[in-house]
Amino acid sequence: MGDDPEEARLLVRAQRGDTAAFDKLITLHRERIYMHTFQIVRNEEDALDLTQETFIRAWKSLPRFDGTAPFSSWLHRIATNASIDLCRRRRVRPQTEIESGAMKIDPASRTTPSRPEEPGASLDRAEIRRRVEGAFAVLSPEHRAVIVLKEIEDLSYEEIARHLGCSMGTVMSRLFYARKKLQTLLRDLHEEL
Amino acid sequence: MRNFDETDWAKTKSLLREHLTAPGLEHPDFVNSRVLEEIERQGKPSRPAAFPLRWLAWSGIAALLTAGVLTTIVLPQQAGRRGDTEFISQVIAARAESPQLSVSEFRAPDKRGVVIWIEGAEYIPAENSVR
Numbered sequence: 354m355g356d357d358p359e360e361a362r363l364l365v366r367a368q369r370g371d372t373a374a375f376d377k378l379i380t381l382h383r384e385r386i387y388m389h390t391f392q393i394v395r396n397e398e399d400a401l402d403l404t405q406e407t408f409i410r411a412w413k414s415l416p417r418f419d420g421t422a423p424f425s426s427w428l429h430r431i432a433t434n435a436s437i438d439l440c441r442r443r444r445v446r447p448q449t450e451i452e453s454g455a456m457k458i459d460p461a462s463r464t465t466p467s468r469p470e471e472p473g474a475s476l477d478r479a480e481i482r483r484r485v486e487g488a489f490a491v492l493s494p495e496h497r498a499v500i501v502l503k504e505i506e507d508l509s510y511e512e513i514a515r516h517l518g519c520s521m522g523t524v525m526s527r528l529f530y531a532r533k534k535l536q537t538l539l540r541d542l543h544e545e546l
Numbered sequence: 547m548r549n550f551d552e553t554d555w556a557k558t559k560s561l562l563r564e565h566l567t568a569p570g571l572e573h574p575d576f577v578n579s580r581v582l583e584e585i586e587r588q589g590k591p592s593r594p595a596a597f598p599l600r601w602l603a604w605s606g607i608a609a610l611l612t613a614g615v616l617t618t619i620v621l622p623q624q625a626g627r628r629g630d631t632e633f634i635s636q637v638i639a640a641r642a643e644s645p646q647l648s649v650s651e652f653r654a655p656d657k658r659g660v661v662i663w664i665e666g667a668e669y670i671p672a673e674n675s676v677r
Contacts, residue, residue, distance in 0.1 A: 372585060376578055383577045388568035397569060401577070408581040413588070485565040504559050505566060536558050543557045 364424060368415050375415075379408050382425060386432050392501040393436040393494065395486060403439060407432040422515070430516050433498050440494035481542060488538035496531035503528055 360381065366374035386407050391400035410431050411418075418427060489497060495517075502508045502516060503524075514521045571577065650663040 372582055375585070376582055379578050379581055380574075383574055384571050387571045387577070391568040392566060397572075400568075401571075404571075404577055405580050405584070408577070409584050409588075412581070412585045481561070482565040485561050489562070489566060500562070501566075504562055532555055532558070535562070536554060539558050539561055540554070542561055543554070 360424060364415075364418070364420075367412075368418070375408075375412060378424070382428055383408075385425070386428055389429055389501070389506070390432050390436045392505060393433065393497050394439060395490065399439060403432060403435050406435050410435065426512070426516065430518075433502070433516060434518075437494040437498055440497075484542060485539065488535055491538065492531055492534060496527055496534070499524060499527045500531050500535070 360378070363374040363378050363381075367378060383404060387400055387404045390403040390407070391397065394400055394403065407428060411428055414431075418424070422430075489500070492500065498517065499513060502513045503510075508516065510521045510524050513524045517524065644666075646666040648665045650665075652661040652663065654660070
């Protein structure tokens with residue numbers, strides 16, 4: 354059930370239906386779950402909803418939690434699947450400033466829309482961020498999930514496979530294509546590093 | 547198949563790590579209250595039943611169908627195949643030992659049943675009063 358004996362005790366109580374114990378478990382994990390879901394959906398409101406949904410799903414499935422994996426991994430798995438489900442349901446990519454703001458054209462404008470920076474021109478930090486988020490938004494939810502789990506949260510292939518309920522081969526394949534796509538989209542930014 | 551090298555990827559990765567950051571949770575207690583509110587509404591989680599209700603319902607329906615098929619099709623066919631030799635006992639004769647008793651024997655027309663009619667006895671004693 355994890356290395357923390359206090360957490361193990363809380364889990365046992367929560368599995369018996371003790372909501373006060375579950376409340377403490379939420380407090381222990383809410384921040385990391387929120388950040389994890391945000392990394393996949395890139396939207397604060399959705400991430401907040403997904404965090405709540407993760408804990409509600411966890412509560413329902415708690416009697417079936419057998420403790421073979423740490424509780425935090427189990428929660429993260431639920432959160433990842435909920436995030437992927439949300440993206441699939443909506444069939445939309447995460448919002449980015451590129452899509453929601455910078456690329457909008459004001460009908461009253463007399464000037465042409467601003468173009469991406471000329472090659473060689475130095476990009477400011479906010480622009481680089483927009484470009485990175487825009488490139489990430491192009492990926493499918495499954496590809497975003499493997500990038501987050503591998504490159505940001507540093508999980509091993511085996512852990513990611515367990516996490517997503519797929520084979521290690523599938524993880525490697527998804528990671529390969531996701532990396533390739535990001536690399537293609539962001540190669541020109543390498544000059545800025 | 548690998549058309550990008552590790553150094554190139556290291557640069558992309560550092561861009562991702564630097565710019566794909568997540569904001570902190572602004573009102574963390576809000577999560578607790580919303581989740582607890584919802585789970586209070588839904589009630590205590592329950593272990594999955596060993597025999598779920600739907601499974602029991604289908605089992606019942608299957609059992610009734612089987613019983614119906616047996617009683618309407620299979621059992622009448624079996625009964626039709628029975629011969630006289632399957633009877634457990636056979637009445638050969640009836641005779642009363644007591645003069646107050648009269649015993650009559652009636653055979654069914656198809657000879658598959660016999661009725662023994664006893665008059666003058668309030669009960670039949672255990673010892674062989676009627677043979």
